[in-house]
Amino acid sequence: MPQPVISTRALRKEYRYHRQQPGLLAAVRGLVHRTRETRVAVESLDLTIHEGEFVGLLGRNGAGKTTTLKMLSGLLRPTSGTVSVLGHEPARRRYDFLRRIAVVLGQKSMLWWDVSTSDSLRLHQAMYDLPRTRLDATVDELADLLQLRDLLDIPVRKLSLGERMKCELLVALVHEPDVLFLDEPTIGLDVVSKAAVREFLAALNATRGTTIILTSHDMDDVAELCRRVILVDHGRLQYDGDLPDLVRTIRPHKRVMLTFAASAHVPALLPPGVRLVDADDSPTGSRLDLEVEREAAQRLLAAAPGWGEVVDIEVRDADIDDVMRAVLAGEGA
Numbered sequence: 537m538p539q540p541v542i543s544t545r546a547l548r549k550e551y552r553y554h555r556q557q558p559g560l561l562a563a564v565r566g567l568v569h570r571t572r573e574t575r576v577a578v579e580s581l582d583l584t585i586h587e588g589e590f591v592g593l594l595g596r597n598g599a600g601k602t603t604t605l606k607m608l609s610g611l612l613r614p615t616s617g618t619v620s621v622l623g624h625e626p627a628r629r630r631y632d633f634l635r636r637i638a639v640v641l642g643q644k645s646m647l648w649w650d651v652s653t654s655d656s657l658r659l660h661q662a663m664y665d666l667p668r669t670r671l672d673a674t675v676d677e678l679a680d681l682l683q684l685r686d687l688l689d690i691p692v693r694k695l696s697l698g699e700r701m702k703c704e705l706l707v708a709l710v711h712e713p714d715v716l717f718l719d720e721p722t723i724g725l726d727v728v729s730k731a732a733v734r735e736f737l738a739a740l741n742a743t744r745g746t747t748i749i750l751t752s753h754d755m756d757d758v759a760e761l762c763r764r765v766i767l768v769d770h771g772r773l774q775y776d777g778d779l780p781d782l783v784r785t786i787r788p789h790k791r792v793m794l795t796f797a798a799s800a801h802v803p804a805l806l807p808p809g810v811r812l813v814d815a816d817d818s819p820t821g822s823r824l825d826l827e828v829e830r831e832a833a834q835r836l837l838a839a840a841p842g843w844g845e846v847v848d849i850e851v852r853d854a855d856i857d858d859v860m861r862a863v864l865a866g867e868g869a
């Protein structure tokens with residue numbers, strides 16, 4: 537079994553803030569009498585993540601994903617509980633720890649706007665004390681994987697969003713970290729750029745064994761990349777396991793499309809556990825879209841030939857986007 541690189545026990549983060557009352561008078565009064573509020577962003581999180589895992593951290597807006605990533609990467613100090621990443625306490629932000637992790641926030645650029653990626657790389661070289669030859673070799677390898685060689689000398693502000701994200705990844709990874717924290721890395725990108733970023737991340741995880749923790753609202757990111765998903769809601773763990781199991785838990789049905797050679801004679805009373813979602817009936821061929829409980833599939837397949845000549849059967853798990861919508865709407869697992 538690979539070593540755990542991340543472990544948290546009863547990890548908790550409370551934000552304390554002053555509530556601002558609307559209106560000028562209330563604002564002035566607020567200078568003297570302030571209403572202090574506490575918001576629990578992460579309640580009591582127990583996690584263990586092993587070397588080489590690619591984990592998706594899922595949850596609706598405000599569930600506590602970014603707060604969790606920030607505590608794991610040392611950007612925020614937990615209110616209570618323990619967190620260990622690569623044997624370090626992240627909030628101490630020791631050089632030995634920072635040297636082995638990288639953080640990429642899709643919503644916030646880590647690059648200097650007015651200088652080129654090559655200039656940012658020079659800064660990184662100095663910050664992490666990277667030998668020149670080693671840096672050049674890593675940049676070569678990453679630039680090829682990301683296909684951005686011709687972007688390196690352009691000021692960052694002149695790059696498109698997709699090009700900039702590739703450069704963010706390159707700069708974040710030149711010190712060859714063991715753990716990469718990614719917060720919404722494909723947000724706002726077009727389909728082609730999303731695919732390029734995903735392909736790169738999959739290769740990074742497979743070839744270098746980099747442990748990657750990703751948050752994303754894009755279910756395709758998660759479905760393509762993450763073998764394991766962790767679902768949080770109100771800062772609490774709701775599910776920790778693999779994605780197909782999550783799909784089965786949230787949508788325990790199969791979708792079955794039946795195509796008939798001619799008009800089908802579908803009985804009003806369908807077999808138990810079978811529900812008609814949509815029907816497209818015509819004398820030259822009809823299609824039935826059915827939602828079927830797993831144990832009812834056999835019953836349906838036995839009954840369907842009695843309704844007409846079946847020419848095609850397509851069986852699918854629930855649509856992953858549909859599952860994600862259910863997750864984000866708070867149906868939970």
Ligand SMILES: Nc1ncnc2c1ncn2[C@@H]1O[C@H](COP(=O)(O)OP(=O)(O)OP(=O)(O)O)[C@@H](O)[C@H]1O
Pocket residue numbers: 551552553575576577595596597598599600601602603604
């Ligand atoms: N600095 C802060 N002060 C007060 N409350 C905060 C602060 N930062 C976050 N919160 C609150 O903590 C909760 C968790 O926020 P967090 O950003 O971790 O959620 P998230 O799951 O990343 O959401 P999203 O998907 O929208 O990015 C939210 O209710 C948010 O309003």
